Amino acid sequence: MLSKSAAKKFFLIGTVVCSGCFVLLTVDTVQKVPQQSHAENITPEVIHGKDLWDHNNCMGCHTIMGEGAYYAPELTKVYERRGPIFIKSMLKDPQAMFPGQRNMQKYNFTETEIDSLVAFLKWIGEVDLNGFPKKPDLVPAAPTANTAQLSELPLPTKPAVFDQVCVACHALQGKGGAVGPVLDGVGNRRNHDFLVSWLKDPLAVKADSKMPKLPLTDEQVQELANFLSQLK
Ligand code: HEC
Ligand code: HEC
Structure with a gap:
């Protein structure tokens, strides 16, 4: 059994050591952010895309880095998965890419706005997230006879x-x-x-x-x- 003063010392030293570790690890993480996020690639176009992303409430349905709503696909790696042509067509007219089952609304973006959103999604996709999110498997097709x-x-x-x-x-x-x-x-x-x-x-x-x-x-x-x- 610890005496009352030993317990107090144990608590104080423990708290100081753990707080110290917490501060050091936080500083270390913050220092790595520019490198992991490729801060040098944040062009005005990417920022414009981020503004459009926020103002149009894409997060009301989608997630990025796991953050947002779980109604529609995760978009962190959508640039790698779908590429710019698919994303552009999707933003121009979602119905065209999912005939008969459109669940995403049409926004009437201009070409410049679409390019900015694509630039934003490309930048997000290149952020080093230590392996998140896991790569999904391709949707299996309806089996064909041969x-x-x-x-x-x-x-x-x-x-x-x-x-x-x-x-x-x-x-x-x-x-x-x-x-x-x-x-x-x-x-x-x-x-x-x-x-x-x-x-x-x-x-x-x-x-x-x-x-x-x-x-x-x-x-x-x-x-x-x-x-x-x-x-x-
Ligand atoms: C009302 C909900 C909703 C909102 C808001 C929304 N989406 Fe979507 N989005 C969807 C759904 C659902 C899909 C899946 C395809 C479908 O069923 O239409 C989708 C698909 C996509 C895809 C293709 C993803 C893939 O993996 O195929 C992209 C890219 C996309 N959305 C971007 C955006 C952007 C950018 C915004 C904001 C400007 C946005 N979405 C706003 C519902 C939404
Ligand atoms: C949004 C869905 C969609 C996408 C994306 C799409 N296609 Fe198609 N494609 C269709 C549909 C639906 C048809 C049947 C069209 C019809 O006859 O009305 C078709 C027909 C075709 C045909 C004619 C096939 C035949 O047997 O006559 C070819 C070739 C083709 N697509 C190639 C492509 C290629 C290459 C791409 C990628 C660049 C592509 N498609 C992307 C939906 C799509």
């Missing part, structure tokens, strides 16, 4: 934009969304010229198409058309 046999075949080189944007709606080798048709074997039914016009503007080819016009560059269209026409 998936097992197809996934054995090696694929021609896949453009990066395919895995960011197209898989949201299309499945290939059993992976991806089920909004649009499965793209295995698309090269058998669609030729290169068709694919180029389709990717440039689906609505110009088929007026009631549910595939949105995506902000792809000519180079990305060519790459994708080359890739898709080889899927035989």
